[in-house]
Amino acid sequence: MEKKSFSCVGYPVPRVDALDKVLGKAIYSEDISFPDxxxxxxxxxxxxxxxxxEIDTREAEAMKGVVCVLTSKDIPGVNRYGIAFQDQYALAEDxxxxxxxxxxxxxxxxxEIAKDAVKAIRVKYxxxxVITxxxxxxxxxxxxxxxxxxLLMHTKIRKGDIRKGFDQAYVVVENTYRTHVVDHAYIETESGVGMLDRQGNLVIWSSNQCPFRDRRQVAKVLGMKENRIRVIRATTGGAFGGKDDITVEIHIGLLVQATKRPVRLVLDREESFSSQTKRHAIEIWTRxxxxxxxxxxxxxxxxxxDKGAYAGLGAFVIKKCGIHLSGPYYIPNIRVDSYSVYTNNIMGSAMRGFGVTQAAVAHxxxxxxxxxxLKINPLTFRLMNALDNGLSTATGQVFWEGVGIKATLEKLREVVLNDPHLRSYWEDLG
Structure with a gap:
């Protein structure tokens, strides 16, 4: 068979944005500024x-250099947003x-004036x-x-006959696993700048992942038509799922709309940690x-x-966790129930792995x-049970090609056996 020739596959390809970043020429949203x-x-x-x-903004409004102070009563559109579930408020109401x-x-x-003005606002709670x-x-x-x-969402996975499956078991292992909250900790925090162009259209540059989806949510809250809004993805200093949800875009839009002047909004690290989305903390009981x-x-x-206070993409993350709880292994009988639950914690949403990471801890x-x-080498045990072409997953889906877990494990075994230090560890495992 003739070997295929590729122009990219198998060759080092330079990143198109690497040089600008290394030389400090890349323009991030915080670098963008306008007169006034x-x-x-x-x-x-x-x-x-x-x-x-009660919210008392009088002291803040009276401060020199403060141009506007907004609360939920100042929102011109619908004070609700969210990717899948519109359960978030641009500014808290009740x-x-x-x-x-x-x-x-x-x-x-x-x-500095903006920071001082925020401190001057008095809120009576x-x-x-508190549910944690x-x-x-x-x-x-x-x-x-x-x-x-x-309860935001309950997802059920059913495959085969779970009772008969356990009747066949010689060994049963039951455990509870708990994973913790993880912050994305990107180098660039959530940030953006917005302005009105000559036609009165709202233009927002921000560190985001989904500009068109963000535009739809901004339009709803501001009471504007989508074709009067542009959301532009500036060079982004890390996201990893954390900028999949709205971060600063709606707030920038509200301030630009109210002042008719360009506005920059950048979250500091403490604010990013305490207000923006995280990888979910998940508790998994499994047998x-x-x-x-x-x-x-x-x-x-x-x-x-643990969804935290709002949905974001979290219900689907937790659903995925349940779907992938069986791992890359063939199991004929499965029962999984996944619960996405609101708490008063910081909101969980998308992060690399999208629920599969937490599932992997357990499986x-x-x-x-x-x-x-069973006194079987753990790698051998995985090879014995790995999914393969023609086998069904937890949801009953059958892949007829492209299942590579066995080839990956075989390659791993080859590497281990060819390394004297790793081979010794392998032999100790039995």
């Missing part, structure tokens, strides 16, 4: 769950649901009970974070069974995902323990 530009700042709740009884909830916006002649875990949120009589309740010969025969699990630990109980 204002500086935006957001007042965050600072409390995890409370009714807003209550706050986590410490990072935005309560008011300030635009001022300098960053009536504290509400999905289990607590689902308990009978738990306070409701949203009117519809604390796996294998035959005496080392074949997986059954798996069940319950996945409780790989389960595989190691099963292999140990």
């Amino acid at each position: 530009m204002l500086y935006g700042r957001v007042l965050r709740a600072g409390v995890p769950h409370a009714v807003i009884e 209550k706050v649901r986590y410490i990072g909830d935005p309560v008011a916006l300030v635009a001022a002649e300098s960053e 009536r504290p509400l009970p 875990s999905p289990r607590e949120a689902l308990a009978e009589g738990a306070p409701k974070i949203h009117e519809k309740g604390n 796996w069974g294998a035959t005496r010969e080392g074949k997986l025969c059954a798996m069940e699990g319950d996945v409780y995902g 790989e630990a389960q595989m190691d323990e099963l292999a140990k109980r």
Whole structure:
């Protein structure tokens, strides 16, 4: 068979943006400025769950250099947004649901004045009970974070006959795993700048991942037609899923719309940590069974995902966690229930791996323990149970080509056996 010749595959290809970044020529949203530009700042709740009884902005509005102060009553459009579920408020109305909830916006002649003005805003809160875990949120009589309740989504995975599957098991391993919140910690925090062009159209440059989706949400809150708004993705200093949701775009739009002047808004690191989306903390209970010969025969699990105060893309992340709880292995009998649950924690949403990362913690630990109980080398055990062309996944989907887990594991074994240090470790595993 004639070997194919490629122009890119198999060859080093320089990144198109590498030189500008190395030389410091790349233009990030924070680098963009305009004459007569204002500086935006957001007042965050600072409390995890409370009714807003009063917002007093008079002192901030009276400060020299403050151009405008906005609260929810100043929003011209619909004060709701969200990618899949419109459960977020551009500015909090009746209550706050986590410490990072935005309560008011300030635009001022300098960053220092904007910071001082935010501190001058007085908010009177009536504290509400705080829910910090999905289990607590689902308990009978738990306070409701949203009117519809604390359960955002329940996803079921069913395959085969779970009872018969466990009847075939020679070894059963049952464990609970808990993963923690992880911040994306990109070098560039959430930032952007906006202005009105000569035709009165709103133009926003920001560090984002989905400009067209952001535009749709900005338009709804500002009460504008989408064709009067441009959201431009500036050079982005890291995102990893964390800028999939709206970050600063709506707030910039509101301030530009109110002042008719360019506005820059940049979150500092503390604000980014305390208000922006994270990788979900997830609790996974799971039970796996294998035959005496080392074949997986059954798996069940319950996945409780901490959504935090709002949905974002989180329901689908937690759904994915449940779908992938069986890992890259063929298991004929599966039962998984995944629960996406509101709490008063910081919102969880997209991050690299999209739920599969948390699932891997559980399924790989389960595989190691099963292999140990069965006295089978853990890599051999994985090869015995790896998915292959023609086998079905947890959802019943069958891949007829392109399943590469066995080839990957075989290559790993080859590398291990050819390295004296790794080979010794391999032999110790049995």
